[in-house]
Amino acid sequence: MRERARADAASWTEDPYTEALALGRGPLRLRAADGWSLALDVERWCAVADAADMTVLDRCQGTVLDIGCGPGRLVAALGEYGHPSLGIDINAAAVARTVRRGGRALRRSVFDPPPPPGTWDTALLVDGNIGIGGDPALLLRRVAGLVRPGGLLLVEVAGEDVDERLRVWMENARGATGTPFPWARLGAPALRRVARVSGWSPVDSWSKDARDFAALRRG
Incomplete structure (x- = not known):
């Protein structure tokens, strides 16, 4: 797991991602060698929680761990x-921005030694963070060790029925790129399949403002 953490950290802790966070805006994309690309919504991440985010926060129960919290809009709203x-979050600028917004945050990967394991009531994997590490089954098993039995995991999924394992890098408008790292994208059907073999039971799904979400309960 530590190897997986280092692989992800290679790009999420360097420019151009850190630069985009400092500016509070993109453009910033994930790219793959086969031409695949995905725009990253840096402006939304750096803004306050929006109506779609609120549908996630409304479902949170008890203590909440936001995995890959970015610049902290959800942590601030949860407060x-x-x-x-x-x-x-593994990015120092993201953690610092979260703290400036009044939230609590630590600089670490989900694959590093965790905050108190088995104690969190709810965990969040929003903004595509089901892709962390490029192996959703491994990630879900890891998160299952952080959440108490019966706890919730709220996940943002791709809007289409997709199940992709990718090697990608960050790229900004100037063509500056980061180090390649493993990533994944799951739609709701793929998430349900992976969840059932990773210690989770699907319990809900919903959409808001062209964003799609699912709730899983730890078995």
Whole structure:
């Protein structure tokens, strides 16, 4: 798992991602060697929680761990909701921005030694973070060790029925690129398949403002 953490950290802790966070805007894309690309919504990540985010926060229960919290909009909003929460992210600029917004955050990967395991009531994998490490089954098993039995995992999924394992890199408008790293994309059907073999039971799904989500409960 530590090897997986180092592979992901290679690009998420360097320019052009750190530069985009500092500016609060893109353009920033993930790219793959076969021409595949995906725009990253840096502006939304750096803004306040929006209506689609609120549908996730409304479902949170108890203590909340936001995995890959980025610049902290969800952690900040959870504080306003009264949920004890913690964000974890491997990017120092993201953690610093979360703290400036009044949230609690630690610089670490989900594959590093975790915050108190088995104690969190809810975990979040939003903004495509089901892709962390490029192996969703491994990631879900890891998160199962962090959440208490019966706890929730709220996941943002791709809008289409997709199940992709990719090697990608970051690229900005100037063509500057980061180090390649493993990533994944799952739609709702693929997430349900992976969840059932990774210690989770699908319990809900919903859409808001062209974004799609699913709730899983730890078995």
